[in-house]
Amino acid sequence: MAACAAQISGTKDSLFAQYEKVIINSIITSFGLDMFIKDRHGGDVDTIHNVRQIGKDPNMGYKSAKNAKNWSANPEYSQDIHNEIHRNGQNFRSMKHEAREAFQATGKTIRDEYTGGDIGFYGHTKAISPDKKAELDHIISSKEIHNDRGRVLAGLDATELADDKSNLAFTNKSLNASLGDKKKSDYVNEHPELSEKTKSEMLKKDKDARAEYEKKLNEAYYSSASFKKDLMVAAGTAGIKMGTRQMLGFVFSEMWFAVKEELDRFNSIMNADMGDVFRAIGNGVKKGLENCKKNYKALLDSFKDGAIAGFLSSVTTTLCNIFFTTAKNVVRIIRQTWVSIVEAVKILFINPDHLLFGDRMLAASKVIATGASVVVGSLVSEAISKTAIGAFPVVGEIVQAFCGAFVSGIMSCTLLYVLDNSTLVKKIVAVLNTFKTSLTAYSERLDDMLAILEEYAAKVMDLDVEKFKQETEVFNGFANQISDAADDAALNKVLKDMFKKMGWKPVYDQYESFDAYMKDKNAPPLEFC
Numbered sequence: 001m002a003a004c005a006a007q008i009s010g011t012k013d014s015l016f017a018q019y020e021k022v023i024i025n026s027i028i029t030s031f032g033l034d035m036f037i038k039d040r041h042g043g044d045v046d047t048i049h050n051v052r053q054i055g056k057d058p059n060m061g062y063k064s065a066k067n068a069k070n071w072s073a074n075p076e077y078s079q080d081i082h083n084e085i086h087r088n089g090q091n092f093r094s095m096k097h098e099a100r101e102a103f104q105a106t107g108k109t110i111r112d113e114y115t116g117g118d119i120g121f122y123g124h125t126k127a128i129s130p131d132k133k134a135e136l137d138h139i140i141s142s143k144e145i146h147n148d149r150g151r152v153l154a155g156l157d158a159t160e161l162a163d164d165k166s167n168l169a170f171t172n173k174s175l176n177a178s179l180g181d182k183k184k185s186d187y188v189n190e191h192p193e194l195s196e197k198t199k200s201e202m203l204k205k206d207k208d209a210r211a212e213y214e215k216k217l218n219e220a221y222y223s224s225a226s227f228k229k230d231l232m233v234a235a236g237t238a239g240i241k242m243g244t245r246q247m248l249g250f251v252f253s254e255m256w257f258a259v260k261e262e263l264d265r266f267n268s269i270m271n272a273d274m275g276d277v278f279r280a281i282g283n284g285v286k287k288g289l290e291n292c293k294k295n296y297k298a299l300l301d302s303f304k305d306g307a308i309a310g311f312l313s314s315v316t317t318t319l320c321n322i323f324f325t326t327a328k329n330v331v332r333i334i335r336q337t338w339v340s341i342v343e344a345v346k347i348l349f350i351n352p353d354h355l356l357f358g359d360r361m362l363a364a365s366k367v368i369a370t371g372a373s374v375v376v377g378s379l380v381s382e383a384i385s386k387t388a389i390g391a392f393p394v395v396g397e398i399v400q401a402f403c404g405a406f407v408s409g410i411m412s413c414t415l416l417y418v419l420d421n422s423t424l425v426k427k428i429v430a431v432l433n434t435f436k437t438s439l440t441a442y443s444e445r446l447d448d449m450l451a452i453l454e455e456y457a458a459k460v461m462d463l464d465v466e467k468f469k470q471e472t473e474v475f476n477g478f479a480n481q482i483s484d485a486a487d488d489a490a491l492n493k494v495l496k497d498m499f500k501k502m503g504w505k506p507v508y509d510q511y512e513s514f515d516a517y518m519k520d521k522n523a524p525p526l527e528f529c
Contacts, residue, residue: 040063041057041059041060041325041326042059042060042063042321042325042326043063043234043314043317043318043320043321043326044063044234044237044238044314044317044318045063045064045227045230045231045234045318045321046062046063046064046067046153046230047318047321047322048150048153048154048214048217048218048221048322049150049321049322049323049324049325050321050325051067051071051149051150051153052148052149052150053325054149057325060325063230063234064230066226067153070152070153070155071149071152071153074146074147074152077143077146077147081142081146082142082143084159085142085146085158085159085162085163086142088159088163089159089162089163090163091163091164091165091168092136092138092163092168095136095165095168096136099121099134099170100121100134103120103121103134104121104122107120108120110134110170111170112134112170112171112172112175113169113170113171113201113205114137114169114171114175114198114201114202114205115171115172115175115195115197115198115201116197116198116201117132117172118132119132119133119134119170119171119172120132120133120134121133121134130172130173130174130177131172131173131174131175132172133172133173134170134171134172134173135170135171135172135173135176136168136169136170137168137169137170137171137176137179138162138167138168139167139168139169139184139205139206139209140162140167140206140209140210140213141162141180141181141182141183142158142162142181143181144181144183145158145161145162145213146158146162150217150221151217153217153221154216154217154218154220154221154224155220155221155224155226156216156217156220161213161216164212164213164216166208166209166212166213167209167212167213169205178191183206184202184203184205184206185203185206187202188202188203222322231315231318234314234318235310235311235312235314235315235318236311237314238310238311238313238314239306239307239308239310239311239314240307240310241310242306242307242309242310242311242313243302243303243304243305243306243307243310244303244306245306245310246302246303246305246306246309247299247302247303247306249302250292250298250299250302251288251289251292251299254288254289254291254292254295255284255285255288255289256288257288258284258285258287258288258291259280259281259284259285259288260284261284261287262280262281262283262284262287263277263280263281263284265280305342308342309341309342312341312342313334313337316334317334320334333375333378333379337371337375341371356432356433357432357433357435358428358429358430358431358432358433358434358435359429359433361429361432362419362425362429365419366415366416366419369412369415369416369419370412370415370416372411372415373407373408373411373412373415374408374412376407376408376411377403377404377406377407377408377411378404378408380403380404380407381400381403381404382400384396384399384400384403384404385400474501474502478494478498481494481498482494482495511523
């Protein structure tokens with residue numbers, strides 16, 4: 001019973017030690033060192049979607065000072081700008097002119113693209129009522145295009161976009177005047193008296209025009225050197241910060257546990273004073289730094305893995321912000337997810353520790369479990385920020401960080417403990433360890449090939465190149481003589497000369513004749529020495 005109790009006590013102590021280690025590491029790395037990475041609402045790179053939220057979303061702003069300056073230089077929409085866009089639109093003028101000429105010359109009517117009715121222009125002798133007179137409408141109004149932050153971000157000209165044929169539609173003067181600068185969807189909602197056909201046609205035209213408009217903006221901006229530069233700078237900066245964060249987390253964790261070890265030793269000292277306490281702390285810090293120096297490879301690996309995760313998380317965040325706005329907690333989740341993915345991929349495919357397949361799967365599962373725990377901790381932290389406690393200055397932020405780290409630590413330790421001690425998991429790992437994956441087999445074959453290549457290369461390095469050239473020339477000369485031999489006698493002479501020059505002695509040379517050699521059943525095999 002005493003032994004059993006001691007075993008249970010030891011298990012608990014081991015479990016608590018794991019809890020402590022993971023919680024401290026979570027506090028230091030996932031929360032305490034986040035000061036190095038300032039997550040921004042909407043990421044670190046301007047996207048068309050995000051800049052359009054400025055003014056609507058109080059937390060949204062430009063990420064680039066250059067893009068903000070370009071928007072500031074965009075003049076306020078006015079009647080002069082309205083007239084200029086209509087006056088300079090080449091398609092607007094040519095389409096209207098051609099339709100008018102055809103109507104006045106032949107009376108050919110034009111189809112109203114919203115109502116489906118027939119419309120035309122003033123004739124030579126009679127006028128046409130407003131609901132029959134044709135006018136050309138900008139489906140997306142020139143005002144909306146001019147005031148579009150996405151258009152300014154893409155650096156495209158408002159007149160060219162408004163004047164595109166995909167954005168022009170003939171309709172009657174009365175409806176065109178009623179539309180004004182309103183969006184077609186807003187106009188349809190405000191005028192329920194419109195026929196279903198008119199509503200359908202108007203919304204379809206609007207949808208098609210906007211699809212073409214957005215395509216032009218996306219192609220122009222996301223393929224631009226400016227966007228690529230901003231993306232790479234942001235991703236590179238995030239990579240360096242994340243690598244530094246992971247590396248410092250490694251250093252601080254080593255220092256913490258070294259200091260703790262010194263303080264535990266200090267507890268056994270009798271009559272110690274405050275000076276002894278500080279000396280113990282100093283020795284612990286020094287020992288922690290020495291441990292980092294000894295494990296410099298692990299330190300560098302932590303920076304490299306963090307840098308890769310930071311780079312990929314920044315790129316992923318930017319891609320997400322092309323379609324929707326990512327909040328700060330989402331950015332943190334993306335970042336931590338990539339940390340887990342990078343480490344898991346490293347274990348599964350690079351396999352630096354040469355683990356068996358089952359052990360590899362277990363190690364990767366632990367990494368993913370820890371990453372998932374940090375994600376849950378981030379969600380808890382975000383939830384607390386929306387409560388009354390989280391609203392308190394300073395105290396609220398401390399409570400958020402602590403609760404998030406605490407939940408992450410408890411959850412990750414529990415999952416790790418289950419993975420390490422579950423009988424079912426152990427059985428699965430044991431079965432998987434019997435599998436030889438195709439990747440493992442390929443790796444082993446590659447190792448064998450490399451070993452053969454190294455052996456061959458070593459032999460090649462020992463060759464006398466000049467001697468090899470001379471021997472090659474001699475053999476080439478003999479090959480030419482053999483090919484030029486006119487008959488068997490000439491061929492026999494060439495072969496004898498070759499044997500003599502090379503110093504070869506055939507095994508049948510010890511017999512009276514070649515025939516005698518061939519008749520001897522116990523004769524050695526025909527070879528040259």
